[in-house]
Amino acid sequence: MSTKDSASPFYEELEGKKVRCLLCAHKCVIANNSKGICKVRQNKEGILYALNKNIFVALNIDPIEKKPLFHFLPGSRSFSVATEGCNFKCVFCQNYEISQIGEREIRGRFVPSEKVVELAVENNCRSISYTYTEPTVFFETAYETGILARKKGLKNVFVTNGYISREAALKIKDFLDAANVDLKSFSEETYKKYCGATLKGVLEGIDFLLEAGILLEITTLIVPGMNDSEDELKKIAKFIASRSKEIPWHISRFFPNYKMEDRSPTSLESLNLAETLGKEEGLKYIYKGNVWGEGEDTNCPSCKKLLIQRQGFEILKNVVNNGICPHCGEKIYGLFG
Numbered sequence: 001m002s003t004k005d006s007a008s009p010f011y012e013e014l015e016g017k018k019v020r021c022l023l024c025a026h027k028c029v030i031a032n033n034s035k036g037i038c039k040v041r042q043n044k045e046g047i048l049y050a051l052n053k054n055i056f057v058a059l060n061i062d063p064i065e066k067k068p069l070f071h072f073l074p075g076s077r078s079f080s081v082a083t084e085g086c087n088f089k090c091v092f093c094q095n096y097e098i099s100q101i102g103e104r105e106i107r108g109r110f111v112p113s114e115k116v117v118e119l120a121v122e123n124n125c126r127s128i129s130y131t132y133t134e135p136t137v138f139f140e141t142a143y144e145t146g147i148l149a150r151k152k153g154l155k156n157v158f159v160t161n162g163y164i165s166r167e168a169a170l171k172i173k174d175f176l177d178a179a180n181v182d183l184k185s186f187s188e189e190t191y192k193k194y195c196g197a198t199l200k201g202v203l204e205g206i207d208f209l210l211e212a213g214i215l216l217e218i219t220t221l222i223v224p225g226m227n228d229s230e231d232e233l234k235k236i237a238k239f240i241a242s243r244s245k246e247i248p249w250h251i252s253r254f255f256p257n258y259k260m261e262d263r264s265p266t267s268l269e270s271l272n273l274a275e276t277l278g279k280e281e282g283l284k285y286i287y288k289g290n291v292w293g294e295g296e297d298t299n300c301p302s303c304k305k306l307l308i309q310r311q312g313f314e315i316l317k318n319v320v321n322n323g324i325c326p327h328c329g330e331k332i333y334g335l336f337g
Contacts, residue, residue, distance in 0.1 A: 008041065008140055010167060011048035019048045022167045024087045024136050025201030037196070038137040039101050040085030050140050052083035055108040057098050058132050059116070061123050063313040067159050068250050069217055070287060070298060071334025072178040073127065074308055075315040078157060079120035082132035083108060083141060088161050089196035090184070091259035092223060099133045113145040117152055127177070131159035139168055146175030155335075158214075162205035163197055169208035178215040178335070180250070181206055185227045186235040194226060203239070210243060215335060219250040219289065222266045222274060233274045234281070241281040246333035249278050252289030271295070285333065302330035 010022045017032040021041055028036035030043040040052040062080045064073055084106050086099035093099055098107075120128050128149050130142040135158045146156040155177040162181040164172070183202065185191055191199045209216060218240055222228050227236075240247050251274040253266040271288050275295070278286045288295025298308035298320075305327045309317035319326050320336045 006049045006051065006053040006140075008048045008050045010139065010165075013046055017043070017046040019043045019046060021048060022165055023139055024163045024165055024168070025198065025205065026087055026163070027165070035103075036087075038085045038087045038134070039103070040083070040106060040137050050138070052085055052106050052108070052138050052141070054110055054112060054141050054144075055083050055106055056081055056111050056116075057084050057108040058082040059111065059119065061125060062129065062131075064127065064129075064157075065310065065313040065315075067129060067131065067157060067180050068219065068287070068289060069157065069178055069180055070250075070308070070310075071217060071248055071285065071332070071336075072157070072215055073155065073335055073337075074318055074320075076126040077124060078127045078129040079116070079123060079125040080129040080131050081116060081145075082130070082135075083138040084133060085137045086134040086161075087137055087163055087197070088134065091194050092221070092254065092257055092263075094257050095132050096258045113141065113148055116145050117148045117154065120149065120154055121152055125154070127155035127157050129157040129159060131157070134163075135160055136164050136168065143171060143175060150175055160205075161195075161197070162202040162209070164205040164208060166204075166208050169205070169212050172209070172214070173212040176212070176214055178217075179209055180217045180219055181209065183218050183220050183236055183239075186232050186239065187227070190227060206243070217248040217250065219252055220274070221252045221254050222270050223254045223260070224264055224266060224270070226263075228266070228270045230273060230277070234277045237274070237278040237281040237283060240278075241283055245282045245284055247283070248285035248287060248333070249283050250287045250289050251275060251278070251295075253291050255290065266290075298332075300325040300328060300330050300332070303328040307332065 011019045021028045060080045064078045158179040284301035296310040
């Protein structure tokens with residue numbers, strides 16, 4: 001791969017060979033021969049390069065439920081890919097070994113976008129998921145792959161922190177079908193302290209994705225002592241409801257990891273509190289993550305009958321018919337079939 005191939009279209013030139021990256025809400029101003037916060041974009045003589053272009057550290061086959069997406073082609077397989085790098089510095093990241101790369105050389109192997117799509121088709125996947133790290137920082141790779149995937153009848157998915165810029169979101173509707181966004185907190189202080197980001201940027205990113213017509217689900221990892229207060233959980237639920245009460249909310253249990261190994265796992269009481277608050281705000285679909293055998297099923301929000309029964313990432317039963325509840329005719333949010 002030549003350096004020309006990895007030049008990014010998402011930047012603007014500034015004085016003194018500086019550039020401003022336009023991919024995410026950081027809008028990094030990068031001096032010559034320096035990198036952005038994500039550590040995978042470098043300014044070389046006034047041109048911004050994506051150092052991770054098509055350099056993959058993961059090419060896996062996952063159930064779509066693992067993203068988690070419960071209302072998007074349930075029971076299907078998704079070809080799941082990632083490059084290194086991230087624009088957040090989450091102290092509880094479970095994939096920190098590939099997201100937090102510092103100044104070391106980027107690892108992985110070069111795989112052309114055409115080959116990624118070919119592998120997805122060969123393995124009977126219905127979608128390609130850009131996941132594990134942060135797809136916004138390998139946007140050029142995702143865009144190129146996603147356009148090719150659509151031509152082969154595949155869908156495209158982002159599992160993202162939501163810190164996307166309007167400029168990138170305007171391009172995303174060319175190829176993206178669904179996204180799960182991590183809404184990690186509803187506090188500017190928490191985002192700054194634990195993630196190196198802003199709540200404002202995430203909320204704007206969610207709105208950008210909704211404006212682009214992307215099918216959305218939201219996940220909140222509930223971390224003891226960080227975002228588990230009743231007030232904060234209520235604010236998260238209220239925000240989701242203000243956008244659409246149809247948006248599924250995944251409330252996930254935290255387990256000690258990375259720089260938060262001193263924290264206890266999330267209590268079931270905290271998950272139950274979040275579920276109650278979500279229901280009080282009128283959210284129609286609430287799921288519990290990282291809890292075996294509880295809070296995984298989809299019930300009709302109107303007649304309350306069981307529509308999709310899950311066990312882990314496995315679908316045991318699915319009676320949704322073209323997005324409609326067969327019992328009462330209620331339209332069910334998502335893409336089915």
